[in-house]
Amino acid sequence: MTSALAVRKVLLRRNLTFLGGLLVIGALTAGSSVLTDFSFRDCLRSFPKAMQWLAANFIPNARAVRALPNIAMKLAETILVSVMASVLGAAAALALAILASRTTRPHATVTLLVRLIASVCRNIPVVAWAMIFLLSFGQNVLTGLLALFIGTVGYLTRAYTEVIEETADSSVEALRASGASWLQIVTQAVFPSIMPQIASWMLYMVETNIRDATLVGILTGTGIGFLFDVFYKSMNYPSAALVVIGVVIVVIAIETASNALRRVIL
Amino acid sequence: MDATRRLPVRRRTASTIALNATLLILAGVTVAGFFLLDTRHLDVGKASLKLFHDLGGMMTRPSAQHFSLSEALKAILVTLSLGFLTTLLGAILALIVGPFAAKNLSPRGVVNALKGFVAFIRAVPTVLWVLIFAIGAGLGSVAAVVGMTFHSFAYLVKAYSEAFEEIDAGVIEALKACGAGWLTIVVRAVIPSSMGSVISWTFMRFEINFTNAVAMGAAAGAGGIGFDLFMASGFYFNIGEVGYITWLILLVAIALEIGATRLKQTRHVAI
Numbered sequence: 001m002t003s004a005l006a007v008r009k010v011l012l013r014r015n016l017t018f019l020g021g022l023l024v025i026g027a028l029t030a031g032s033s034v035l036t037d038f039s040f041r042d043c044l045r046s047f048p049k050a051m052q053w054l055a056a057n058f059i060p061n062a063r064a065v066r067a068l069p070n071i072a073m074k075l076a077e078t079i080l081v082s083v084m085a086s087v088l089g090a091a092a093a094l095a096l097a098i099l100a101s102r103t104t105r106p107h108a109t110v111t112l113l114v115r116l117i118a119s120v121c122r123n124i125p126v127v128a129w130a131m132i133f134l135l136s137f138g139q140n141v142l143t144g145l146l147a148l149f150i151g152t153v154g155y156l157t158r159a160y161t162e163v164i165e166e167t168a169d170s171s172v173e174a175l176r177a178s179g180a181s182w183l184q185i186v187t188q189a190v191f192p193s194i195m196p197q198i199a200s201w202m203l204y205m206v207e208t209n210i211r212d213a214t215l216v217g218i219l220t221g222t223g224i225g226f227l228f229d230v231f232y233k234s235m236n237y238p239s240a241a242l243v244v245i246g247v248v249i250v251v252i253a254i255e256t257a258s259n260a261l262r263r264v265i266l
Numbered sequence: 267m268d269a270t271r272r273l274p275v276r277r278r279t280a281s282t283i284a285l286n287a288t289l290l291i292l293a294g295v296t297v298a299g300f301f302l303l304d305t306r307h308l309d310v311g312k313a314s315l316k317l318f319h320d321l322g323g324m325m326t327r328p329s330a331q332h333f334s335l336s337e338a339l340k341a342i343l344v345t346l347s348l349g350f351l352t353t354l355l356g357a358i359l360a361l362i363v364g365p366f367a368a369k370n371l372s373p374r375g376v377v378n379a380l381k382g383f384v385a386f387i388r389a390v391p392t393v394l395w396v397l398i399f400a401i402g403a404g405l406g407s408v409a410a411v412v413g414m415t416f417h418s419f420a421y422l423v424k425a426y427s428e429a430f431e432e433i434d435a436g437v438i439e440a441l442k443a444c445g446a447g448w449l450t451i452v453v454r455a456v457i458p459s460s461m462g463s464v465i466s467w468t469f470m471r472f473e474i475n476f477t478n479a480v481a482m483g484a485a486a487g488a489g490g491i492g493f494d495l496f497m498a499s500g501f502y503f504n505i506g507e508v509g510y511i512t513w514l515i516l517l518v519a520i521a522l523e524i525g526a527t528r529l530k531q532t533r534h535v536a537i
Contacts, residue, residue: 029354032347035340036407036489043408050402050412058398080299087296123519127481127492128512131499132324135508136317140308196281199288206292211391218393218485219500225393232397244394251389264284 060242067239071227075246078223079254081145082209089152090160090202093118096153097160103172104164104190106182114157122154130216139221147216148209156201163197164190196265203258210251324509331507333494342514345483345490349475351411356418356475357468363419364426365452370438371430380423387420392478396486410488414478418471425471429463430456466529473522480515491515 033039098104100114129147137143171189180188217225224243231240330338366372367380396413403409433456441451457464483492491511498507 025354028350032350035344035347036351036411038347038351038407038411042403043412046403046408047412050399053402054398077303080295080302083292083295084299084303087292119520119523120516123523124512124516125477125480125519127477127484128495128515131484131495132320132508132512133317134499135503135505136320137308137313140305141303142305142308142310142313145303195289196285199285202292203288214391215393215481215485219496228394228397237401240398244390244398247391247394248386248389252385255385255389261284261288265281265288 057237058241058244059238060245061238063236064239064242067231067242071224071239071243071246074224074227075250077141078210078213078217078225079250081141081148081223082206082213085145085148085152085209085213086202086205089149090156090198090205092149092153093156093160094198096157097164098186098190100157101161101164103168104182104186114161118154118157120154121150122158124150126151126212126216127219130219134220141220141222143220144213144216144222148212151212152205152209156205159201160194160198163194163201167197168193199265200258200262203254203261207251207254207258210247210254214247320505323505324512327506328510328513329506330510331504332497332502338491338494338511338514341489341491341494342518345479345492346476346518348407348410348414348479348482348488348490349472351407352414352418352475352479353468353472355411355415356422356471359415359419360422360426361457361464363423364430365456367423367427368430368456369427370433370435371448371452371456377427381427384420384423387416388424390416392417393481393485396482396488400486405487407488410479410482410486413486414475414482417478418475421474422467422471425467426460426464429460429467432463433459462532466526469529470526473519473526476519476522 096114096118099106100111100118102111105111126147129150130143133143133146137146168190171193172185175185175189213223214225214228217223218229220226224247228240228243231237231243333341363380366376367384369377392414395416396410399413400406400409403412437455437459438451441455446454479488479490480492480495482488483490483494484496485492487493491514495508495511495515498504498511
């Protein structure tokens with residue numbers, strides 16, 4: 001009898017929480033829709049129309065194929081920028097992570113400082129970095145490279161700090177016990193044990209940076225993003241479609257390659 | 267025993283070879299990049315000096331000429347709203363599709379087809395989805411939300427289905443033995459018991475969607491604080507205003523990150 005009552009009480013409380021959650025979400029949805037002038041009805045109505053339009057007009061044609069060499073060159077530039085930002089960002093993040101991780105830090109205050117730097121790098125969106133660098137570096141390929149680099153440093157410093165704390169602990173302790181110096185510990189114990197993870201994260205960053213580079217390119221007038229923007233604004237949609245197909249092929253190829261590498265490395 | 271034989275310190279295995287090759291290639295591409303990138307029209311030294319000057323001014327003297335604080339806060343709210351609507355739509359759709367993409371709940375053919383579809387959606391950058399959709403729907407909040415929902419949906423389907431796959435196989439088997447149907451198992455057992463991960467992944471996506479909404483405001487005319495940022499930098503060349511907006515975005519982003527980390531930690535404790 002009493003247990004049945006208790007069960008009913010628990011169920012009631014659960015239903016009330018659920019109902020409360022729904023109400024909050026409903027209120028937030030209504031508020032957001034008003035603020036942004038958004039309507040689900042427009043959304044439902046325009047979706048099939050947009051898809052139909054895409055299927056009919058967003059198809060590469062002969063004119064688009066003539067633009068292929070240009071598209072391939074801009075794609076190569078974007079890949080180059082993404083790889084550079086990932087590698088340089090990873091190197092900087094590795095140095096920062098060694099200064100910040102509990103196992104290898106020289107002093108506790110350094111951790112705090114590095115965390116602050118990484119947090120600022122990561123939490124200012126890459127787009128905002130690009131807009132900041134635009135004022136000094138102008139519409140140049142270095143603007144995007146720099147923005148992606150800063151974002152990579154912010155993201156990977158946090159990831160690498162966790163990797164060092166999780167994987168290098170026991171070997172560091174063993175070396176410390178045998179009287180190794182800080183430099184010996186870092187180069188002989190930390191590096192060998194974390195390298196596979198470091199490389200794996202770097203590959204992940206290359207994938208992410210290619211997508212972000214497209215976005216940044218639209219703003220800084222460089223790379224494949226810029227080319228898409230040119231086709232888009234001149235309503236040359238078949239060529240824009242070919243750009244999208246190119247980006248998809250590159251991203252999926254890089255993803256497949258890095259998954260295969262990861263299986264061997266880790 | 268041969269006392270002079272040395273201990274093999276480093277062994278060459280397939281994995282170390284692959285690792286070294288990967289690092290070597292990436293480093294080689296990076297070095298080559300310095301020679302290949304076209305930076306002829308730029309005086310890097312002068313630009314760097316101006317950058318340090320800009321960064322200092324941004325941090326210490328943020329100012330706003332083209333909008334008031336309340337207008338800036340409203341723009342932040344618009345951006346947050348875009349992020350919220352996107353996350354909500356993506357989460358609802360992903361919750362419906364997620365069970366079909368989980369190995370323990372659906373046949374392998376369906377799972378593989380869905381995972382491939384989702385990988386394709388994720389391969390197209392968000393901004394391209396928004397711009398493509400805007401041709402049909404016109405620039406504005408509908409195009410921005412629908413375009414951003416593509417990625418949210420794809421990301422959450424992957425996250426949810428992996429969370430569903432972690433569920434104890436015994437639970438599903440027991441329910442099946444009691445004669446429970448597929449829908450009952452999903453709605454009554456699978457979703458409730460992975461609610462913790464579902465909520466934490468969804469909030470993480472909200473954090474990402476806020477950043478995306480800023481980006482879409484700047485690059486795809488979605489309005490909000492991103493558009494103000496774009497005007498301040500690309501149009502007025504006003505570093506004080508860029509600083510002002512960047513500070514606001516930074517504060518919101520840090521608050522969201524703290525929230526997401528908290529949720530993730532409570533989830534680990536709960537399990």
